[in-house]
Structures are given as structure tokens and as C-alpha cells.
Amino acid sequence: MAQQYDKLDERLHKMIAAQHIFFTATAAEGTRINISPRSTEWFRAIDDHTALYLDQTGSGNETAAHLPADGRMTIMMCSFDAAPMILRLYGKGDVIPYTHADYATLKTNYFDGREPAGARQIVRLRFDLVQTSCGYGVPHFAYESERDTLTKWAQDRSPDDMRAYRAKKNAKSIDGLPTWAASEAE
Template sequence: MAKQFPEISPALQEFILRQRVFFTASAATTGRVNVSPRGTDMLRVLGPNAVVYLDLTGSGNETAAHLRATGRLTVMFCAFEGAPMILRLYGAGRVLRRGGPDYARLLATEYGGTEPLGARQMVLLDIDLVQTSCGFGVPLFDHAGERPTLARWAEAKEKQEGLEAYRRQKNTRSIDGLPTGLFEEDPVPVG
């Protein structure tokens, strides 16, 4: 039932644009595997072999640490309404640091130059394989709306100690102790 493709077709791009949530999966060579849900409002399809999402501050930064370690990233979409389907995008991911030239360019071209409060970094996926599967076992869900909680938290955090202080405390190492490279003073691994 699974079908593989070298790129995102126009029909698959339409499927992506209809979804409200996606999941990222990443891992280093050892340690824990990370799977995280994300809202599609921050995701952009850049072309048939690339997607990017604007990553908001959270309680951890596992994906960034794993991308520094191995570069492997999978993005998965599930149809929770309508015809069943699961879509996976496999490839090499990299983090675009907030304030860097690629981040600034994509912020301008893909996000209208508007950076939401709590923006931490962008994650770019260069896709080498696209796979669909049936999704027959995925339950149907009705979308009730977006949660305002993260935006309210970021606003309150900025008024208190500041988001950068929080990120320095909570987002510079993975739960397995791997560096995330969130700040410029963090060395970038070679090779």
C-alpha cells in the first residue's frame, strides 16, 4: 500500500496544505528518539524537495540537537478528516539560527517578514524521499481550533525574565546532553 516518490507532487502539496498538524521525528546515533507535534501554520513548502517550519520556543530543543548530531529528519502528516492517508517526508534537516541570513530571507519571503513572539529558529528539510501509505488505522477527528496557550506563555515569559534567558536555561542541551547550537557561541560541528 505504501508508495514512494522522489519529490512532493502538486497533489501531495495540496494534501499538506489541508492538514492542521504534522509530526517531526529525529534521533542521534544513541539516546532517545524524539517525536514532536507541530502546527502547520508555521510550515511552508519551498518546492518539490524542501519544506521549512518556523520553530517556536518550547520546553526542549531535541530536534536541533539531533540535527547537529546526524542531520536525519522525518516529517509526517496524517489525514484526520476526509480520505485516509499518511505522508512522510524523509531527508536531511538543518537548523537556521534566528537572525541568520537564511532565517531572515525565509522570514521575509515565506512569513511576510513577521516573526511571532517566541520564534526560536527555523528547521529546513531537504527531502530525498516522499512516501505515502494508506492511513486506514488513523481515527477521524474534528478540528476544534488552535490553542492560544503557547502565545500567552511566550508573552508572559517575555515580560518576566525574557525568552532568551529561558532558551539559555532550557534549550541549549537535549535530554541526552547533546548541544543544540541555539546560540552563536555554541560551536558548530565540522563534518
């Protein structure tokens, strides 16, 4: 039932475009495995081997700690509608903080120069393995709407407030690995 590919094809690009949620998984040696759900609103499969997503400031920043330490990342999507499928993208990821020059270029080229309130980084996955599986065990769910709580929270904070929050809450992982946000604390 599972099939493996070395890149995305048109059918898989269409499957990705139809989804509303994806999950990222990362870990580094000696750390807990992190799995996080994300909206696909700010997700882009920019070619057959690369995916990006704009990441908002949140209560943690495990991905930004794990990727510099280890690099391994998996993105998973599940089709919850009539055509079941699970899609996984396996590869190496990196994090581009909002303060990095490449962030502005990527934002312009792939997100029409826009970003969500509280955007802190772009996460990039360069994948070398694509795997699909049947998804027959995935239940049906109906999409209702995007949740705006995080956006509203970020809109109520100044840039200085956001930097202070990231320095306090996003500077290291739950296992103590540093992230780029540690520099905002200095």
C-alpha cells in the first residue's frame, strides 16, 4: 500500500494544495520528539523537492532548536475527505529567522510579500523521499475554518513585546537546546 517517490509529482502537489493541516516532526539526539500541527495557509511546496512554511510566534520553538542540532524533519499531511491518503516528506530542514536577509527574499518570492501577525521564521524542508500510504484508517473530518486566536494574540503586541516574548519562551527547547531566538535575549 505504501509507495515511495524521490520527488513530488503533479498529483501529489494537488493533494497538498487541497489540505488544511499538516504536521511537522523533528528531534535531535537526546531530545524528545516534537510533533506540531500547522495550518497550510502559510505552507508552500515551492518545487518537487522543497517545502516552506511561515511560522508564527508560539509557546515553544522546538523545530528551531532541533534543526540546527540534527536537521532531520518530516512533514505529514492526511487527506480527511473522500479520497484517503497519507503523505510524508522526509528530509533535512533549516530555519530562517525573520531577521535574516533570506527571510525577506523568501517572503517576497513565495508569500507575495505577506506574513501572518507574529511571524518569527520560515522553516524550509529539502526532502529526498516522498512516501504515500492508503490512509484507510484516517477518519473523515470536515474543515470548518481557520482559528484566529494566535493571530489576534500577536496583533495585540508590539514588535518589542514579541522580541521579549520570544527571548523568554522561544530561546531554547524543552530539553535545553538553544534557538536563534536566544540572541533576542541578549
